[in-house]
Amino acid sequence: MKTFFLAFYLAIKEIVRNKGRFLLVSLVIALITLLVLFIAALGEGLADGNRQYVASLDAQLVVFLEKSDYNISASRLDSNTIRAVRRVEGVADAGPVYTSTSEIVSLNEPLKISMLAAESDRPGMPLLIEGRPFRGGEASEAVIDEGVALRSGIKVGDEIEIRSTQGTQDEFFYLKVVGLVGKQSYFFQPTIFVPPATWEKMRPQPAADLSDTTPYPNIIAVKLADPAQIELVKERLLAQVPNIEVTDIETTINNIPGYSAQQSTVQTQGAFTLLIGILVIGGFFQIQVLQKVPQIGVLKAIGSSNGAVGLAAVMQIIVVTAIGVGIGGGLTYLFSLGFPPTIPLTFNGTRSLLAVIALLLIGPLGGMVSIIYAVRIEPLKALKLG
Amino acid sequence: MSAIALEVRNVIKTFSIEGGGTINAVDDVSFEVRSGEFVALVGPSGSGKTTMLSILAALLTPTGGQVLIDGQDLSRLNESKRVKLRRQKIGFTFQSNNLIPFLTAQENVDFMLRLNGGANKAGRMRSAELLSRLGLSDRLHNLPGQMSGGQQQRVAIARALIHNPAVVLADEPTASLDTERAYQVVQTFANLIHENGRAGIMVTHDLRMCKYVDRVLQMRDGKLVQVIEDKCEIEILARGGLATETIKQ
Numbered sequence: 001m002k003t004f005f006l007a008f009y010l011a012i013k014e015i016v017r018n019k020g021r022f023l024l025v026s027l028v029i030a031l032i033t034l035l036v037l038f039i040a041a042l043g044e045g046l047a048d049g050n051r052q053y054v055a056s057l058d059a060q061l062v063v064f065l066e067k068s069d070y071n072i073s074a075s076r077l078d079s080n081t082i083r084a085v086r087r088v089e090g091v092a093d094a095g096p097v098y099t100s101t102s103e104i105v106s107l108n109e110p111l112k113i114s115m116l117a118a119e120s121d122r123p124g125m126p127l128l129i130e131g132r133p134f135r136g137g138e139a140s141e142a143v144i145d146e147g148v149a150l151r152s153g154i155k156v157g158d159e160i161e162i163r164s165t166q167g168t169q170d171e172f173f174y175l176k177v178v179g180l181v182g183k184q185s186y187f188f189q190p191t192i193f194v195p196p197a198t199w200e201k202m203r204p205q206p207a208a209d210l211s212d213t214t215p216y217p218n219i220i221a222v223k224l225a226d227p228a229q230i231e232l233v234k235e236r237l238l239a240q241v242p243n244i245e246v247t248d249i250e251t252t253i254n255n256i257p258g259y260s261a262q263q264s265t266v267q268t269q270g271a272f273t274l275l276i277g278i279l280v281i282g283g284f285f286q287i288q289v290l291q292k293v294p295q296i297g298v299l300k301a302i303g304s305s306n307g308a309v310g311l312a313a314v315m316q317i318i319v320v321t322a323i324g325v326g327i328g329g330g331l332t333y334l335f336s337l338g339f340p341p342t343i344p345l346t347f348n349g350t351r352s353l354l355a356v357i358a359l360l361l362i363g364p365l366g367g368m369v370s371i372i373y374a375v376r377i378e379p380l381k382a383l384k385l386g
Numbered sequence: 387m388s389a390i391a392l393e394v395r396n397v398i399k400t401f402s403i404e405g406g407g408t409i410n411a412v413d414d415v416s417f418e419v420r421s422g423e424f425v426a427l428v429g430p431s432g433s434g435k436t437t438m439l440s441i442l443a444a445l446l447t448p449t450g451g452q453v454l455i456d457g458q459d460l461s462r463l464n465e466s467k468r469v470k471l472r473r474q475k476i477g478f479t480f481q482s483n484n485l486i487p488f489l490t491a492q493e494n495v496d497f498m499l500r501l502n503g504g505a506n507k508a509g510r511m512r513s514a515e516l517l518s519r520l521g522l523s524d525r526l527h528n529l530p531g532q533m534s535g536g537q538q539q540r541v542a543i544a545r546a547l548i549h550n551p552a553v554v555l556a557d558e559p560t561a562s563l564d565t566e567r568a569y570q571v572v573q574t575f576a577n578l579i580h581e582n583g584r585a586g587i588m589v590t591h592d593l594r595m596c597k598y599v600d601r602v603l604q605m606r607d608g609k610l611v612q613v614i615e616d617k618c619e620i621e622i623l624a625r626g627g628l629a630t631e632t633i634k635q
Contacts, residue, residue: 303469
């Protein structure tokens, strides 16, 4: 305990009496923090943009067309498959999901959107936070997500105009917004939900498809009676329903085109920034220890233990790093307030928390060499007595 | 007769030299220093006096022989006990880089008390008193960088004495001072050693500083070649008289 207080005394006195020098290092750490947190937020934002809808599905399994490699866009299921899936033992409910992209043109700036279709009150349709569900059939009604509302200002009760290229013609459809769901971004675009029959009528499609009015779902979201029986139900589905492949939500997310590549790129950037942080902090503290060799020699010669000297160095690094991360976190928060919603930054993810923990660890990690060096300094050589 | 604070018995320190072979930096040296006695260790460069001081400071282990500080045999102590001994039984002043640069004069002195678990109000009052005695009452809250070399040395002396060590070691304490300051520092040092009943050993190449010591130990080629105890002889030596010539020879 005496060693701890002695080390604390030395560490704090040196920081207080050399505020400028240590603040400079804290500011460098703050800039690294800013960069790391932005990369983390970008990673989280991009991930959300890609996976938000799939990740929040009220389902445990996803049914794809056989050999579609769990790629939603490549999967197109027979319309009878949904009934077969619902009959399988262990399946509590199943809902078809239809995906396409479109554009809201009744705005000053047209807004590109994901246009998804799902059945109300079935897996695949998110919970409403405002308004009511759309009616069935070819109802010209839509439920929008918060992303659409935030970017366009569209509210429940408004009418929106959708442009869709069908064959070689642009067709325009009017939909009444009847409900609002939370953010459900898919393929980096905010989302609107429409009834399946409306979707089939409105979706962009080649001329050859126009004569067929049957909507074919891309996937089926399957909710299990007992989520613990996921493997068993998966086997039953594969055995009892023809021409399908089945996987869980996580695999579905990882197979969203570009998702894994994008995430590994962002994570690599984050890791390299942390590595640069380790080198910068390590370099600074190593130079500092080199400058303090005689001082450490005196401390040891007059009876300070290696433990006290080493612990003082560790405490300094922790304090300087914590101040830097605190400043960096504050700056990141201030900057984040000024970013428009179109930039995919999400600061509330576990990724940001992990980034902060990693940033707090890079200090002691970077300073490790200098701490070992400080502990190994021999007073005899430091004081040039030997 | 006061107690023996430091006892050196047949100490040898051998170093390997490049190209093979060994050299005895300290060669069978024996002496004693009593509490309240101030001793100068003199000799030309390479005579072994700094090596001897390092051994006395428990910073260097002798190849042979024994060093006893306050009755404790250094050769029987492990590293952590040697650190403890340095903290409790030894006071230091060095040639330069003496003080912790980010602590004020009083904090530097108090640090020895802090190391020994005695940094309380009474301790702080004692350190302020000691610094005042050394003419530094207006410098208590100055950092080393704000003080002259002489003032820094006086702070170092206060630090070396504040925790009542058995032995006080000074390595060339006047090396970076002008003559007037050097006399002042050594005289103050000597007075405090005598008053507090500590054993003081000062390594110096400046024979003029010997005028304040009780005994002069002269080393040459690692051996203790002469011990001057006679006050008159020490006075002559300090004035650069006959004894100086003897030492130079």
